[in-house]
Amino acid sequence: MLQAILLDLDNTLILFDETAFYLRFMERISPRFASCFSADEFRMRLLRAFRGLLKNPGAVNNRTFFLDRFCQGVEDRRAWIWEQFDTFYSTIYETIPVSVKTPADLMPVLDQLADWGLPLVLATNPLFPPVALVKRLAWAELTPDRFVLLTHLDNMSAVKPRTAYYRQIINMIGAEPETCLMVGNDSVNDLAAGALGLKTFLTTDATRGHT
Known part of the structure; x- marks a missing residue:
């Protein structure tokens, strides 16, 4: 049953159209991190962190594992980095054009x-x-x-x-x-x-x- x-x-x-939305997503999110990363470096870090989630052994939640990968080499900016993500998803994400x-x-x-x-x-x-x-x-x-x-x-x-x-x-x-x-x-x-x-x-x- x-x-x-x-x-x-x-x-x-x-x-x-997921591809078109992803491109608009990247255009709008990367400027929030411009003081720390170039657009290319931000994209590389984001993709590395997303793909890295496939290797999460399960001891921590996905957010922690994502940030571990994204913040490699800039661990001192971890709190600031998540603040940027959080603000983006709370205020800007909904303004991305999508059909x-x-x-x-x-x-x-x-x-x-x-x-x-x-x-x-x-x-x-x-x-x-x-x-x-x-x-x-x-x-x-x-x-x-x-x-x-x-x-x-x-x-x-x-x-x-x-x-x-x-x-x-x-x-x-x-x-x-x-x-x-x-x-x-x-x-x-x-x-x-x-x-x-x-x-x-x-x-x-x-x-x-x-x-």
């Missing part, structure tokens, strides 16, 4: 699942702080209270497609893998849940001209 549904966010619940659509009948489907009492998990790759997720959900007029759990930089210690990420979710919601369904658009990151025993469903909205 199905006990919970895990839902990816980007190009599953919200359909948009978003949602899958057909998204709201009725989510409402039906709620009526059935099925817990929903926002199982988005936990690379960003919770404030950023709330703003991304707002693109689709969704609110956090639809979900029993949102995975983000602060409450997770693994990322997709590692099995440890899905195991952590299962432990947090107190379910068995075989009773959960992971829904997403990425055949690598999302279908990796199947290795732990979760049922999986690959969406195709993002590949049918919606992004």
